[in-house]
Amino acid sequence: MRDLLITGAQLADGTSADLGVSNGHFVAPSDVTDAERIDADGLLALPGLVDPHTHLREPGREDAETIATGTLAAARGGYTAVHAMANLDPVTDTAEAAEYLAALAARTANAEVIVIGSVTKGLAGEQLSEMGLMNRSAAAVRMFSDDGRCVMDPLVMRRALTYAKTFDAVIAQHSQDTRLAGPTACCHESEISGRLGLAGWPAQAESAIIARDVELAQLSGGRLHVCHISTAEGVEVIRWAKARGVNVTAEVTPHHLYLGTREVESYDTTFKVNPPLRTDEHIEAVRAALADGTIDMVGTDHAPHAPQDKDHPFDIALPGMIGLEQSLAVVIEVMVDAGRLDWPGVVDRMSAAPARLTRLATQGRPIAEGEPANLVLVDPSARAVVDRDASASKSRNNPYHGRDLPDPVVATVWAGKVTHRR
Numbered sequence: 295m296r297d298l299l300i301t302g303a304q305l306a307d308g309t310s311a312d313l314g315v316s317n318g319h320f321v322a323p324s325d326v327t328d329a330e331r332i333d334a335d336g337l338l339a340l341p342g343l344v345d346p347h348t349h350l351r352e353p354g355r356e357d358a359e360t361i362a363t364g365t366l367a368a369a370r371g372g373y374t375a376v377h378a379m380a381n382l383d384p385v386t387d388t389a390e391a392a393e394y395l396a397a398l399a400a401r402t403a404n405a406e407v408i409v410i411g412s413v414t415k416g417l418a419g420e421q422l423s424e425m426g427l428m429n430r431s432a433a434a435v436r437m438f439s440d441d442g443r444c445v446m447d448p449l450v451m452r453r454a455l456t457y458a459k460t461f462d463a464v465i466a467q468h469s470q471d472t473r474l475a476g477p478t479a480c481c482h483e484s485e486i487s488g489r490l491g492l493a494g495w496p497a498q499a500e501s502a503i504i505a506r507d508v509e510l511a512q513l514s515g516g517r518l519h520v521c522h523i524s525t526a527e528g529v530e531v532i533r534w535a536k537a538r539g540v541n542v543t544a545e546v547t548p549h550h551l552y553l554g555t556r557e558v559e560s561y562d563t564t565f566k567v568n569p570p571l572r573t574d575e576h577i578e579a580v581r582a583a584l585a586d587g588t589i590d591m592v593g594t595d596h597a598p599h600a601p602q603d604k605d606h607p608f609d610i611a612l613p614g615m616i617g618l619e620q621s622l623a624v625v626i627e628v629m630v631d632a633g634r635l636d637w638p639g640v641v642d643r644m645s646a647a648p649a650r651l652t653r654l655a656t657q658g659r660p661i662a663e664g665e666p667a668n669l670v671l672v673d674p675s676a677r678a679v680v681d682r683d684a685s686a687s688k689s690r691n692n693p694y695h696g697r698d699l700p701d702p703v704v705a706t707v708w709a710g711k712v713t714h715r716r
């Protein structure tokens with residue numbers, strides 16, 4: 295691995311610096327030898343982004359995504375670490391499965407892969423998975439989630455929070471009360487769902503579960519993370535819980551920050567996702583909450599799907615959309631350019647906060663000599679029209695296709711190695 299010399303970059307705090315990289319760490323520029331040069335004049339250098347919520351589909355659905363392609367999409371999006379969700383085939387519910395995934399990632403990944411274990415065996419919602427063994431395994435699992443499914447049974451959720459607490463792990467919940475909507479619910483319950491003849495999820499299907507879970511977090515003293523929060527009601531519950539000192543964090547996806555229920559009018563199943571895209575009042579609520587820190591971080595919920603799982607009537611197509619490559623673009627568009635978040639704020643919401651979630655030692659760190667060399671070089675003013683066929687992902691369910699958006703990621707460096715450069 296060659297040394298790097300990155301010249302003229304501006305850091306998030308506004309200061310300028312030349313950065314040397316050697317042996318995976320930042321060093322003084324004078325300490326590099328035979329370095330590959332990157333001219334970063336006019337560019338921002340931010341710590342590598344960390345995604346708390348990625349679906350990599352390997353093992354099980356390598357036709358939709360692999361660890362190699364998903365983490366290449368991550369690198370193109372400025373990410374140096376992703377947390378790999380457990381709804382794989384086989385489900386990551388044993389120490390062996392967690393170690394297998396970690397070993398596979400060590401061979402093929404273009405970013406650090408942090409293994410998430412499931413909360414329950416087979417995501418069935420009944421018996422706890424081998425949480426303790428997964429934690430003690432070589433994969434050192436510190437986050438558990440049945441994401442894709444909500445842990446509906448409150449006693450199971452209470453036990454998971456209580457047990458995880460003993461080894462400082464966090465339970466990440468897909469907050470969606472399936473009993474508050476019919477089995478065919480597939481979009482936000484609203485005037486539009488009525489007009490389109492689609493069964494809807496009310497906002498309260500989300501906020502009711504969040505309310506229950508923050509009470510269980512309080513009761514157990516465990517750590518709760520709320521995945522992909524999408525409603526004004528959900529945000530209000532988080533605000534209330536934090537004011538009471540409950541140990542809770544929340545994430546919002548780029549698509550819930552940017553896209554709305556109106557996209558569904560085309561019946562294009564690219565826009566089918568859980569939780570569903572919402573109306574303007576909800577979009578405004580999640581933007582405001584990300585700005586004021588009520589929502590702690592951005593999580594992409596990158597959910598690749600093959601055409602044969604999307605080319606169906608809206609109510610039976612699989613939910614999910616990809617997001618790793620355009621996540622920073624969306625945050626720049628709706629938060630930074632709108633004056634709602636400054637660059638230190640972006641670093642916190644997209645790197646430091648998600649790294650704290652699972653206590654990562656080498657990610658979400660400042661750009662400084664001696665620190666691990668994880669960074670993204672950003673051109674904040676570049677723009678481009680998104681082309682889904684230019685994606686590193688194996689899947690094409692890109693909801694930003696054809697839109698004019700920021701195109702910020704010039705280069706990504708993970709552990710001293712250039713994983714993307716345009």
Ligand SMILES: NC(=O)N[C@@H](CC(=O)O)C(=O)O
Nearest residue numbers: 349441442567568597613614
């Ligand atoms: N978000 C989605 O609509 N789908 C996700 C699962 C999930 O995050 O709930 C998937 O795995 O496809």
Ligand SMILES: [Zn+2]
Nearest residue numbers: 441442468521
């Ligand atoms: Zn989910």
Ligand SMILES: [Zn+2]
Nearest residue numbers: 379441442595
């Ligand atoms: Zn997900």
